[in-house]
Amino acid sequence: KxxxxxxxxxxxxxxxxxxxxxxxxxxxxxxxxxxxxxxxxxxxxxxxxxxQRIEADKKDPFFRMVTWLKEGGARFPELYMRRYRDDHRGVHALTNIDPQKEILYVPLKFIMTSEMAKSSPIGKSIALSKVEVESSHTWLAAFLLSEKAKQKSSFFYPYISILPETFSTIPLFFKQDLLDELKGSFSLEKIDRRNEHLRKEFDAIAAKVPEFKKFGHDAFVWARLVIITRIFGIVVNNIKTDGLVPYADMLNHKLPRDTAWTYQDTLKGFTINTCRPIKLGEEVFDSYGRKCNHRFFVNYGFALTENEDNEAVVTVRLKSSDPEASRKARIFQNFLVRPYHERSYQIPAKYDQKTRALFGFLRLCKMNAKELLAFAGERKMIRHDPEALLENVLPTSKRNELLVLQEVQQAAETAMSAFSTSIETDEKLLKNKDYKSLNHRNCIVMRLGEKKVLQWFIDLADRATRMLEYRSFLSFASHAKAIMHQDTEFDVYVEKVLEPLAINESMLL
Incomplete structure (x- = not known):
């Protein structure tokens, strides 16, 4: 009204x-x-x-959950849930909402926490078995299954009854035709590893805890997916824990974030506050954080069309034909860099910590005898952090960096060749909406994101190589001025690597 x-x-x-x-x-x-x-x-x-049909229909499980929460002291008077389709819903504003305003409060008693799970009968049985639990999410998964088995006698029944019965958008359940769409993507390895981990975790606990074994592997996988798609990391009474927070877990993801959430000991509950004005009828979003698409895809079942945090995997090697291969192998072994003969790097389209480790490894691999001697003499650092060693290996010469760029380009091109489609093809498929289903679309978005990262490194190698071919610093600076400020991430590489290298080489000349 x-x-x-x-x-x-x-x-x-x-x-x-x-x-x-x-x-x-x-x-x-x-x-x-x-x-x-x-x-x-x-x-x-x-x-x-x-x-509002979700919440207004008394026969709908969401109505039961909302009533349960409100009767228990939860507050969200300016929000309502909207269903877009059977497996997709969101939270919207019932009125205009000012920034910095509390829009949701959920008391602690409604939150399933890891501590609650560990102190439950099933949690105690797992602890007494002395089995090694590899994931903290397993505690909550076991507790969720034990509460689900109680059905209506469980305090959490109104919440459990609204949880999805299946996760059709999660690639762990994709059939072969969809998995084939991911040919070349490192997400396939992530999917295999997740399935392997879940099977190993279930079998290990089931072998020692009979009441856990009764749940079955499929139910355990379901519970673990509920946890990973809805979990909040919170601090309750100075104890860091994980928790399932009813209603708060209905908000979808967007960057930049609309809201900020926390647990407040003074209020003894979980709160969400707005970060910006939200208009009547507008969807209210949470942020799941900045992540590569493979994490959104494998864990949550969606992929972002535009994601600056996308990553791709390249594999590089210390060639056995290198005349200094044995000396380099000893250096790698001495600094606990293993494996050193072949390493895979998951890198974003930027010159960040991960990319520096890749370049550092290759700089070592491409050093000549003189450069290697100087490096070995300089490095007297702690051996317990090999990645820190690699991240801080600077280019020793133009010759060295040119060889590194050549190797990076070849590695990116090799990874690109593993895909069945080109960047242009995938972009056209998305533009024309030429896909069979939402899952098919997500597969296209996932592989396209990786290919764009690989293309960035191919282009970086081309541009950087041209810049390093200038003999004078003035020529280098003139070319740098002409091409910089078009790609911020490439500019970082120029400023941190190419510019100091060009200055040093000019001084030597």
């Missing part, structure tokens, strides 16, 4: 003051204005009734 009144008032005000866009045309009659107002209000109210 409030929303309808506001809209009606805006229409009346517009009619009274005159609409500048109507100049030059006949003024609308009262009947036309009234008809327009009725159409707008009716349309909004029909939409609102449809959207």
């Amino acid at each position: 409030i929303a309808a009144t506001k809209r009606n008032n805006r229409i009346k005000k517009s009619a009274k003051n005159g609409d500048s866009q109507r100049k030059g045309r006949a003024s609308p009659t009262c009947h036309e204005l009234l008809g327009e107002a009725i159409a707008r209000v009716t349309g909004f109210m029909n939409t609102l009734r449809l959207d």
Whole structure:
């Protein structure tokens, strides 16, 4: 009613003051204005009734959960849930909401925490068995399954009853035709590892805890997916823990974030506050953090079309034909860099910590006898952090860096060749919406993101090689000025690597 009144008032005000866009045309009659107002209000109210069906239908499990939460002291008066399709829903604003305003409060008693799980009967049985639990999520998964088995006698039944029965968008359950769409993607390895880990975790505990074995492997996988898709990392009474927070876990992901969440000991509950103004009817988002698409894809079942945190995998090697191979192998072994003969790096399209480790490994691999002697003499560092050693290996000469760039380009091209489609093909498929299902679309987005990262490194090698071919620093600086500020991440590599290298080489000349 409030929303309808506001809209009606805006229409009346517009009619009274005159609409500048109507100049030059006949003024609308009262009947036309009234008809327009009725159409707008009716349309909004029909939409609102449809959207609120999740919570308004007393037979719907969501109604039961909302009632359970409200009766227990939870607060979210300015929010409602909207269902887009059977397996997709979101949270929307019932009114205009100011920034820095609390929009949700869930008392601690409604939150399933890891501590609660460990102190439960099933948790104690697992602890007494002395079995090594590899993932902290397993404790909550076991507790969730034990509570689910209680059905309506469980305090958490209203929450458990709204949890999805299946996870059709999670690639762990993809059939071969969809997995074939991921040919060349390192997400296939991630999927295999996740399935292997879940099987290993279940079998290890089931062998020692009979009551856990009764749940079955499929149910355990379901519970683990519930945890990973809904978990919040919180601190309760100075204890870091994980928790399932009803209603809060209904918010979808977006960057930059709309909201900020935390657990507040003073309130003894979980709260969400707005970070910006949110308009009536607008979807309210959470942020799942900055992640590569493979984590969104494998863990949550979606992939972002634009994601600057995407990564790709390249494999590089210390060639056995290198005349200094044995000396380099000893250095790698001495600094605990293993394996050293072949290493795979998961890297983003930027010169960050991960990329520096890749370049550092290759710089060592490409050093000549003189450079190797100087490096071995300089490095008297702690051996317990080999990656820190690699990240801080600087280029020793233009010759060295040119060889590194050549190796990076070849590794990226090799990884690119493993895909069945090109970047252009995938972009066209997405633009024309030429995919069979949402899962098919996510496969395309996933592989396209990797290929764009690989292409960035191929292009970086081309551009950097051209810059290093200039003999004078003035020529280098002139070319750098012409091409920089077009790619911020490439600029970082120029400033941190190429520019100091060009200055040093010019001084030597």
